[in-house]
Amino acid sequence: MRRLARLWRRSLQTRVVTSTAVLSALAIGLTGWALLRDVASSLADNRRAVAVAEARSGFELAQNRLDSSVETEAGPQSVVLSQMIDSLTGDGAAGRTYELVLQGPLAGDDSAVPVRSSSASSADAVPAGISQSVRSGNGLYWQYADAALENAEETVPVVVVGRQLRAPGSGDSYAMYYLYSMQEQQETLALMRNALLLGGMAMVMMVGGVAWLVSRQVLDPVRMARRVAERFASGNLDQRMPVSGEDDIARLSTSFNQMAASLQRQISRLENLSRLQQRFVSDVSHELRTPLTTVRMAGEVLFAARDRFDPQTARSAELLQGELDRFEALLSDLLDLSRFDAGAARLELSDVDLAAVARECAEDPVILRNGIVVRVHGAETPVVVQADPRRIDRIVRNLLANAGKYSGSDRVDVTVAQTDDAVSLSVRDFGVGLAGDENLRIFDRFWRADPARAQGGTGLGLPISREDAALHGGTLSAWGRPGQGTELILTIPRTLGEPVEPALTSELAR
Amino acid sequence: MSYRRTKRDRVLVVDDDGSLAEMLSIVLAGEGLTAEVCRSGDRVMDAFASFKPDLVLLDLMLPGLDGMTVCRRIRDRSAVPIIMLTAKADTPDVVAGLEAGADDYVTKPFKNSELVARIRARLRRTDAISEPIEFGDIVLDPAAHTVTRGGQPLELTPLEFDLLACLISDPSQVFTREILLERVWGYHHPGDTKLVNVHMTRLRSKIEDEADNPQIIRTVRGVGYQAIDPASASESDLG
Numbered sequence: 001m002r003r004l005a006r007l008w009r010r011s012l013q014t015r016v017v018t019s020t021a022v023l024s025a026l027a028i029g030l031t032g033w034a035l036l037r038d039v040a041s042s043l044a045d046n047r048r049a050v051a052v053a054e055a056r057s058g059f060e061l062a063q064n065r066l067d068s069s070v071e072t073e074a075g076p077q078s079v080v081l082s083q084m085i086d087s088l089t090g091d092g093a094a095g096r097t098y099e100l101v102l103q104g105p106l107a108g109d110d111s112a113v114p115v116r117s118s119s120a121s122s123a124d125a126v127p128a129g130i131s132q133s134v135r136s137g138n139g140l141y142w143q144y145a146d147a148a149l150e151n152a153e154e155t156v157p158v159v160v161v162g163r164q165l166r167a168p169g170s171g172d173s174y175a176m177y178y179l180y181s182m183q184e185q186q187e188t189l190a191l192m193r194n195a196l197l198l199g200g201m202a203m204v205m206m207v208g209g210v211a212w213l214v215s216r217q218v219l220d221p222v223r224m225a226r227r228v229a230e231r232f233a234s235g236n237l238d239q240r241m242p243v244s245g246e247d248d249i250a251r252l253s254t255s256f257n258q259m260a261a262s263l264q265r266q267i268s269r270l271e272n273l274s275r276l277q278q279r280f281v282s283d284v285s286h287e288l289r290t291p292l293t294t295v296r297m298a299g300e301v302l303f304a305a306r307d308r309f310d311p312q313t314a315r316s317a318e319l320l321q322g323e324l325d326r327f328e329a330l331l332s333d334l335l336d337l338s339r340f341d342a343g344a345a346r347l348e349l350s351d352v353d354l355a356a357v358a359r360e361c362a363e364d365p366v367i368l369r370n371g372i373v374v375r376v377h378g379a380e381t382p383v384v385v386q387a388d389p390r391r392i393d394r395i396v397r398n399l400l401a402n403a404g405k406y407s408g409s410d411r412v413d414v415t416v417a418q419t420d421d422a423v424s425l426s427v428r429d430f431g432v433g434l435a436g437d438e439n440l441r442i443f444d445r446f447w448r449a450d451p452a453r454a455q456g457g458t459g460l461g462l463p464i465s466r467e468d469a470a471l472h473g474g475t476l477s478a479w480g481r482p483g484q485g486t487e488l489i490l491t492i493p494r495t496l497g498e499p500v501e502p503a504l505t506s507e508l509a510r
Numbered sequence: 511m512s513y514r515r516t517k518r519d520r521v522l523v524v525d526d527d528g529s530l531a532e533m534l535s536i537v538l539a540g541e542g543l544t545a546e547v548c549r550s551g552d553r554v555m556d557a558f559a560s561f562k563p564d565l566v567l568l569d570l571m572l573p574g575l576d577g578m579t580v581c582r583r584i585r586d587r588s589a590v591p592i593i594m595l596t597a598k599a600d601t602p603d604v605v606a607g608l609e610a611g612a613d614d615y616v617t618k619p620f621k622n623s624e625l626v627a628r629i630r631a632r633l634r635r636t637d638a639i640s641e642p643i644e645f646g647d648i649v650l651d652p653a654a655h656t657v658t659r660g661g662q663p664l665e666l667t668p669l670e671f672d673l674l675a676c677l678i679s680d681p682s683q684v685f686t687r688e689i690l691l692e693r694v695w696g697y698h699h700p701g702d703t704k705l706v707n708v709h710m711t712r713l714r715s716k717i718e719d720e721a722d723n724p725q726i727i728r729t730v731r732g733v734g735y736q737a738i739d740p741a742s743a744s745e746s747d748l749g
Binding site: 286289290291292293294296297298300301328 | 527529530533534536537540597598618619620621622623
């Protein structure tokens with residue numbers, strides 16, 4: 001059942017064929033029904049007309065005989081009529097198509113009336129309705145009914161024609177009925193019905209087949225277009241639809257191919273551009289490395305010998321040394337960002353204990369040097385996740401450095417938490433805090449909350465951290481309130497690439 | 511830690527960048543080393559033959575003969591320590607260079623102190639152990655700087671010698687890659703563990719019967735390496 005429903009939902013062809021078949025079956029059924037009804041009624045009418053005519057002459061004959069005979073004695077039944085029934089229905093009257101029933105003489109009430117009939121079975125076959133009409137009226141009456149006729153086990157449809165006869169001598173009245181079988185008509189009708197049913201079914205199947213063929217003609221190219229489009233979408237940019245003829249499908253194919261070609265051009269142009277750019281950035285940073293190495297070595301030699309210089313030269317050597325560190329950090333950050341931008345960054349996964357990373361980073365002398373107290377919460381139990389240890393370490397260091405350098409706070413809280421789906425680490429400072437859109441701008445490259453406090457750092461730490469988190473399918477979000485500090489929450493999903501809820505929520509979140 | 515130096519150690523600097531090569535010479539001279547510069551890959555072998563260096567600093571990107579080939583040729587001729595200079599730490603070049611026979615690598619830009627520490631680590635002779643160590647059928651003689659297995663001498667580079675000495679000096683300990691990096695390569699902060707992997711493979715190929723099925727140095731999954739004393743190993747097999 002589910003498979004059928006699925007087929008209906010997914011296959012346009014199934015829908016077209018099914019609805020065509022159902023609708024044509026409905027139309028054919030209606031037509032057949034009307035046709036059969038028409039034929040049935042005309043068959044019955046004809047039969048009745050013949051029966052009535054035949055019966056009329058029969059009644060006249062019987063009445064004539066009654067009139068001409070002189071009944072002298074009152075008997076249970078008119079002898080003349082009895083004789084007539086016997087002569088009409090006896091063995092001598094071969095090819096008889098009717099049964100005769102004689103009721104009478106009729107008494108005033110409906111009490112038992114003697115009945116004589118041509119066959120035993122037809123005696124009770126006269127319906128009450130016509131019998132009532134005949135007894136009370138003088139006309140000729142007819143009615144359709146079902147009756148078991150002679151030699152017939154089952155009832156067959158009949159037309160009953162009846163009339164009252166009067167014996168002038170005795171003054172008795174009799175009811176006489178002709179029962180004409182309509183079995184022949186019924187058989188004709190059944191034959192026709194079967195023929196119509198068979199023909200209708202064949203018709204429905206043929207119409208369904210035609211619908212299937214026609215829909216295939218239209219759908220095959222559509223399906224092919226779908227397959228080609230799917231392959232194209234999955235990156236096989238050389239896929240094209242075959243074009244034959246000049247019909248709508250051919251025009252569709254042509255348009256599709258034009259679109260594909262234009263997309264392919266654009267994509268390869270962009271790919272080329274991105275490759276070139278990545279190559280350029282990579283080359284530039286590598287080319288810069290050799291002279292930077294020389295400068296750095298020279299700077300170190302000068303720095304080591306600064307005691308022997310006059311104060312101004314000594315200070316210059318110190319500045320040179322410090323800025324070289326920054327220059328190098330900037331270069332390496334730029335190279336990392338160019339890898340993210342080019343989609344060339346790769347994860348090297350292994351088990352990472354976020355609690356251990358938090359503890360180690362919290363003791364990093366570079367951060368502690370600023371006189372900051374770092375407290376770690378929730379790191380008593382291991383918080384293990386599949387991740388790139390180098391990147392996780394870098395993120396945590398960046399977050400701590402950020403909190404230490406820019407917040408103006410002397411206290412930093414680090415919290416680690418986990419759920420079944422994700423692990424989170426938050427770094428909260430109690431410094432100036434960020435307001436409004438600064439929480440978003442914090443991840444902008446080279447953005448600094450307060451340029452006056454921008455001592456050291458590249459301005460790329462948080463953007464890189466966010467890229468690192470995103471590479472794991474995780475998130476890095478910032479919350480802050482002016483005067484209350486800032487909280488940054490890193491969330492890494494346990495299953496790579498599945499969006500999850502963070503295991504921590506910020507107190508600063510509204 | 512003491513250095514057994516009867517003369518000034520000689521370092522051959524192979525780099526096409528003149529300024530960097532000269533700067534390297536200045537820094538090395540400041541450290542009491544004698545440096546000679548060679549600026550083309552094609553002339554390295556001549557310089558190597560005439561200068562007879564105790565250590566080679568080799569830039570991977572060289573005009574003429576490339577760094578990798580130079581590295582292989584030097585290693586074919588000598589066990590002299592080779593330290594590569596590279597601008598790209600994350601490329602297959604580094605692994606290829608290590609497999610070509612380099613002992614260590616330094617990524618540009620580097621701190622002078624870092625470079626000097628690596629050079630010192632490679633010039634250092636293992637003095638911690640002076641008595642020969644017998645380990646199964648392996649005999650390691652620090653004084654003569656030779657290793658034999660079943661009486662047959664094994665051709666180990668100084669680095670491989672140090673690595674083996676470190677492992678068999680304490681068979682009860684599992685050495686993590688980080689500890690090996692610190693003890694053998696002189697790293698003071700976490701370095702690159704592929705250095706250990708590459709050299710462990712080379713060492714095994716020289717001392718093990720089957721390098722794919724090591725019996726002397728076992729890998730302890732997720733931890734590091736451990737030397738297995740053949741005597742205790744067979745005992746545990748029996749047990």
